[in-house]
Amino acid sequence: MFLTHFGYTVQGCQPTTLPLAFCKDFIPLMNRTIAVASQKGGVGKTTTVANLAAWSALLGKRTLAIDLDPQGSLTLCLGQDTEGNTLGLEQVMLERLPIDKAVQPTFIQGLDLLPGNITTAAAERKVIASIREPRQLRHALDLMEKPYDFVFIDTPPGLVGLSNLALAAADSLIVPLQCEFLSLATLARLLDTIGEIRKSDNPWLQLEGILVTMYDETASYSQPIVRQAWEQFRHELFETIIPRLPRLSEATVLGRPIVLYDIRSKGSEAYLNLAKELLQRYV
Numbered sequence: 001m002f003l004t005h006f007g008y009t010v011q012g013c014q015p016t017t018l019p020l021a022f023c024k025d026f027i028p029l030m031n032r033t034i035a036v037a038s039q040k041g042g043v044g045k046t047t048t049v050a051n052l053a054a055w056s057a058l059l060g061k062r063t064l065a066i067d068l069d070p071q072g073s074l075t076l077c078l079g080q081d082t083e084g085n086t087l088g089l090e091q092v093m094l095e096r097l098p099i100d101k102a103v104q105p106t107f108i109q110g111l112d113l114l115p116g117n118i119t120t121a122a123a124e125r126k127v128i129a130s131i132r133e134p135r136q137l138r139h140a141l142d143l144m145e146k147p148y149d150f151v152f153i154d155t156p157p158g159l160v161g162l163s164n165l166a167l168a169a170a171d172s173l174i175v176p177l178q179c180e181f182l183s184l185a186t187l188a189r190l191l192d193t194i195g196e197i198r199k200s201d202n203p204w205l206q207l208e209g210i211l212v213t214m215y216d217e218t219a220s221y222s223q224p225i226v227r228q229a230w231e232q233f234r235h236e237l238f239e240t241i242i243p244r245l246p247r248l249s250e251a252t253v254l255g256r257p258i259v260l261y262d263i264r265s266k267g268s269e270a271y272l273n274l275a276k277e278l279l280q281r282y283v
C-alpha cells in the first residue's frame with residue numbers, strides 16, 4: 001500500500017515512486033454499470049447504448065454492452081445475429097451460465113457484447129418467471145472474471161419485467177428524453193419510479209443523467225422543450241444534446257455504431273462528447 005501516485009500511503013511505509021505498470025494490480029478496479037431506460041419506446045435507448053459503448057471502448061475503457069431487450073436491437077446494432085447466437089442472456093438467466101462464457105467480442109477492440117437472445121414472448125415469460133430475486137443480474141455481473149470499466153445495459157421500453165432487472169443491477173441510470181411534446185410528462189413519472197426502486201430493489205441506484213435525444217433544430221418546438229427540461233431538471237441534464245440526424249438511423253440499419261459508419265459525422269461527434277462527459281466523472 002504505497003501508491004503515492006494515488007495519494008495514499010500506509011503509516012510507517014516509506015513513500016516510493018513505483019512505476020504505474022508495477023502498481024496496476026493494486027489499483028482498485030473502477031466499475032460502473034449504467035442502464036439506459038425509459039417508459040417510452042423509440043426514444044433512442046439502443047442508439048445511445050451502442051454509440052456510447054463504442055466510444056467508451058475507443059477511449060480506452062474496457063466496456064461491456066448488454067442487450068436486455070427481447071427485440072435484440074442492440075445485438076443487431078453491434079453487428080451480431082440474434083438468431084444464430086447459441087449463448088446469451090437466456091442461458092445466463094435460466095441456466096446460471098457465467099456471463100464471461102456468453103460474452104462475445106465485437107468489431108470494436110475493447111467492446112464486448114452480452115447478446116440478447118430472449119427473442120420470443122415465451123422465452124421472455126420464462127425468464128421473468130425464473131427471476132428469484134430482483135438483483136439476480138447484479139449477482140451474475142459481480143461474478144464476472146473479466147474486468148470491465150463500464151457496463152452499459154440496453155432495456156426494452158417500460159420499467160417492469162426485464163427492465164426492472166436492469167434497474168436492480170445498475171449503479172446508475174441514463175434516461176433519454178426524446179425532444180417532443182409529452183416526453184417531459186413521462187419523465188416526471190419515471191423519476192418517481194426510481195424512488196420506488198430505491199426503496200425496494202436497489203437502494204444504490206443513482207440518476208446518471210437525462211439525455212436530450214433527437215433534437216431537431218429546425219422544429220419550432222425543440223428549443224421550448226429543452227428550455228423547459230432545463231428549468232425542471234437542470235442538475236440532471238447532460239450538457240451534451242443528441243441531434244436528430246439521418247446518419248444515426250442509417251448506421252443502425254447497417255448494424256454498426258455511427259463511429260464505424262461515419263466517424264466525422266455530427267452524430268458520431270455528439271456521442272463522443274457524451275462519452276467524454278460521462279467518462280470524466282470517473283477518472
Ligand SMILES: Nc1ncnc2c1ncn2[C@@H]1O[C@H](COP(=O)(O)OP(=O)(O)OP(=O)(O)O)[C@@H](O)[C@H]1O
Nearest residue numbers: 041042043044045046047157243244245248249252
Ligand atoms: N439522434 C437520432 N437521429 C435520428 N434517428 C435516430 C436518432 N436516435 C435514434 N434514431 C432512430 O430512431 C429509432 C428509435 O431509436 P432506438 O431504437 O435507439 O430507440 P429505443 O428507445 O431503443 O426504441 P425501443 O423502445 O423500441 O427499444 C431507430 O430507427 C433509430 O435509428
Ligand SMILES: [Mg+2]
Nearest residue numbers: 045046069073
Ligand atoms: Mg431499443
